[in-house]
Amino acid sequence: MKTHDAPLAPAPARTGILLREWRAARRLSQLDLALDAELSARHLSYIETGKAQPSREVLGRLAQALDMPLRERNALLVAAGYAPHYPESALGAPDMARIEQAIGLMLKQQEPYPAFLLNRYWDIVAANGAALRLNRFLLDGRDSPHRNMLRHVFDPQDLRAVLANHAEVAGDLLGHLHALVASSPGDAKARALLDEVLAYPGVPQRWRQREPGAAPAPLLSTVFRKNGQELRFFSTITTFGTPRDVTLDELHIESCFPLDEATAAFCQTLARSE
Numbered sequence: 001m002k003t004h005d006a007p008l009a010p011a012p013a014r015t016g017i018l019l020r021e022w023r024a025a026r027r028l029s030q031l032d033l034a035l036d037a038e039l040s041a042r043h044l045s046y047i048e049t050g051k052a053q054p055s056r057e058v059l060g061r062l063a064q065a066l067d068m069p070l071r072e073r074n075a076l077l078v079a080a081g082y083a084p085h086y087p088e089s090a091l092g093a094p095d096m097a098r099i100e101q102a103i104g105l106m107l108k109q110q111e112p113y114p115a116f117l118l119n120r121y122w123d124i125v126a127a128n129g130a131a132l133r134l135n136r137f138l139l140d141g142r143d144s145p146h147r148n149m150l151r152h153v154f155d156p157q158d159l160r161a162v163l164a165n166h167a168e169v170a171g172d173l174l175g176h177l178h179a180l181v182a183s184s185p186g187d188a189k190a191r192a193l194l195d196e197v198l199a200y201p202g203v204p205q206r207w208r209q210r211e212p213g214a215a216p217a218p219l220l221s222t223v224f225r226k227n228g229q230e231l232r233f234f235s236t237i238t239t240f241g242t243p244r245d246v247t248l249d250e251l252h253i254e255s256c257f258p259l260d261e262a263t264a265a266f267c268q269t270l271a272r273s274e
Contacts, residue, residue: 014079015059016048021185022066036065056082069120070249072184088246091125099240099248106238110255112271113264114233120180120250121193122149122173131256133270138162138226150177150193154200164223164230171207172220178210221259231266232259 023033034044038061046052047062054062059080063073074084091100107115107128114131116124124147135144144158152159153170160166174197180190198208224231238253258264 013050015054015076016050018076018079018186019044019048019062019066022068022072025183025185026066028066033062033065037061054080056085060085069184070243070246072186074246075186086244086246086249091247096245096247103251103253106253106255112267113258114256114267116149116254118149118252118254121189122177123147124149125251129274130267130271133274134224134231134267135159137270138224148193149173150197154197154203156201159224162224162226164225165221167204169220169222174207175210182210222256229266231263233257233263234259 019033023030026033028036030044030048031041034041037044037058039058043052044062047054047058056077059076059082060073063076068076070086071088074086077084089096091103103117103126107117107126110128110130112130114134115128116131117126119125132143136142138159139162144152146152146155146158150173153163153166153173154160160170163169177190177194177197181187181194184190197203219234222233222235233256236255236257238255240248240251243249258267
C-alpha cells in the first residue's frame with residue numbers, strides 16, 4: 001500500500017518540464033530558484049532533467065519560491081506522482097458555509113453600488129442586486145448573454161457598445177489575461193479564453209502580444225454612457241488571505257464605487273425604483 005508521502009507513479013520528466021516552464025515564466029535562473037528554495041543548483045538541475053525524484057517537501061519549497069497558485073501546486077505534485085495536497089471545495093459545500101455567508105454579506109453591503117464575485121478566469125460566480133440592475137439598464141432591460149467579465153467587455157452585443165472608455169478597460173483586462181497565461185504555462189483554459197477574446201472583432205493587433213514592461217495606470221475607471229447618462233466607477237479588489245483551498249485561492253470580490261455624485265445618485269435611484 002502506498003502512503004500519502006510516497007510517489008503514486010513517478011514522472012520525473014514531466015516534473016522537470018513544469019519546473020522549467022514556471023522558472024521561465026518567473027524569469028529565474030536555475031541558480032536563483034535553487035537559492036530561493038534552499039537547494040543546491042546541482043540538485044535542482046537533476047530534478048529538472050529527470051535524474052532525481054524530488055520529495056513532497058522539496059516540491060513544496062520550489063512551488064513556494066515560484067509563487068505558484070494552489071491549483072498549479074497540486075498539478076506539480078501530481079506530475080511527480082504524489083497525491084494533490086490542496087482541496088478544491090464547492091462554495092455550496094458544508095465546510096464553506098461560513099465563507100459563502102461572508103461573501104454574501106460583502107456583496108450585499110456594497111449596495112446600491114455593483115459588486116461581483118469572480119474567479120481567476122473572470123467568470124462571474126455571484127453578483128449583488130445593484131450589478132444586475134445596472135447591467136439591465138445598460139442593456140435595455142435584458143440580461144447579458146455571458147457570465148464572464150471579459151466577454152461582457154469584448155462582445156459587441158454586450159457592454160462594449162455602452163462602455164465609453166472601452167479601449168482603456170479592455171486593454172487593462174487583456175493585460176491581466178496575458179499575464180495569467182504567461183505565469184501559468186500549463187493552464188489550457190486561460191489560453192483558450194485568451195484565444196477567444198482575441199477573436200472578437202475590432203481587437204487591435206498590438207493587443208495580441210503581451211507587453212511585460214507596460215506600466216498600469218494608477219487608477220482604472222470604468223465609464224458607461226447610455227441615453228445621455230454618463231456613469232463613472234472605480235473598483236477595489238478583495239481577496240482571501242492565506243487560502244488553503246483551491247477555490248478560495250482563485251476567488252476575488254470586485255466592488256465598484258461611484259466617481260462622482262451623479263453616478264451615486266443614479267445608483268440610488270435605480271435601487272429605489274426596483
